[in-house]
Amino acid sequence: MNDGATTTGQGNAHAEIFGTPIFGPALAQKGYALNKMCFSFNDAANRAEFVKNEAGYCAKYGLTVEQTEAMAARDILRLLACGGNAYYLAKFAGILGLNMQDIGALQTGMTVEQFKAKLLAARDN
């Protein structure tokens, strides 16, 4: 998640926070088309159109090859690196029928049960 760390306007003075993309100027520009596509998923007809022809729908919104591949692979970490924003990507997760524990597990390399256990363990912090 080094995108932007060296890019103008990205808060260069701050140290990186582990595993935490900062959705600022660099990622917001890089991910604009991707997020615009995900924003369109607010509409049920658009969700249906995407499901019918994923690659075609990505092309319609002008996604890069890398973004299109990351969509096809359901690779959340790569989608984030490509400028995806958590709130917009969550609408894609909705299409996939995944909840936030599923998404959390995918990103942390845990099983869903392990991820839920991690959340519960925070009670003892």
Add this chain to the structure above:
Amino acid sequence: MARIVGGLATSHVPSIGGAMAKGLQKDPYWAPFFDGFAATHRWLDDVKPDAAVVIYNDHGLNFFLDKMPTFAVGAAPQYCNSDEGWGIPVLAPFRGDTKLSWHIIETLVGAEFDPVTCQEMLVDHAFSIPMELFFRDKAHSLPAVPVVVNTVQHPLPSLARCFKLGQAIGRAIESYPEDIKVVVIGTGGLSHQLEGERAGFINTKFDKVCMDAMSGDISQLTRINQHDLVELSGSQGVEVMNWVAMRGALTGEVRELHRNYHLPISNTASGIMLLENRPRLAQAA
């Protein structure tokens, strides 16, 4: 003149809407959260506010990155909820109060805040769910003014700035010429992070700092910069900005009447708070 009777805060996780639609309020997973509203219901039944100002963040329903306001104020007679794409039920429309909205807007601009004004605005789960959680059968008839804070795209307004926004909203309400009782609500938080390898991050110690600061020393929060806030609260935990703005609007003597803290609700540490606001003049009288 209008009177600010108190402040309320609650988390606004989308799946709360799903749980409400399925009637899961007494389910063992959900009860520790929903039971936290009983005290706020008793207080609201007693105080009977006439209007609510609701400070929240939009998650890509009304605002997209093409036009992303730092602050926006609704000025519509009615606010509709709509499909947010993640399968939670769409709620009935909410009632606005254009007169109060424009009074707040005029006061804010007079105080050198320059919000986007919205005569049409969709309200997402961060507005609609707290309205239903707190006001139940009155949620769709109680006049409300939505205030949106950008928590999506950095640079985010600082906590200090959010607090000052709240103070200006408080002064606006207090100078409103109608004899009404207003409650101010901040939604979102507490600590959580949805994305990245740090997904699932929760910080109970910092959440306690946030809740304690609501009736204690608010500078514990307003001195934190936005980068440190992300580190302490998680990427989406920054929504506590809405709580800080709500707290800013309580211009009188503030007393904590109730708090509820439970985790996890989805990936979030949930917080509910009820703050009483006693106008200083009324207290002296």
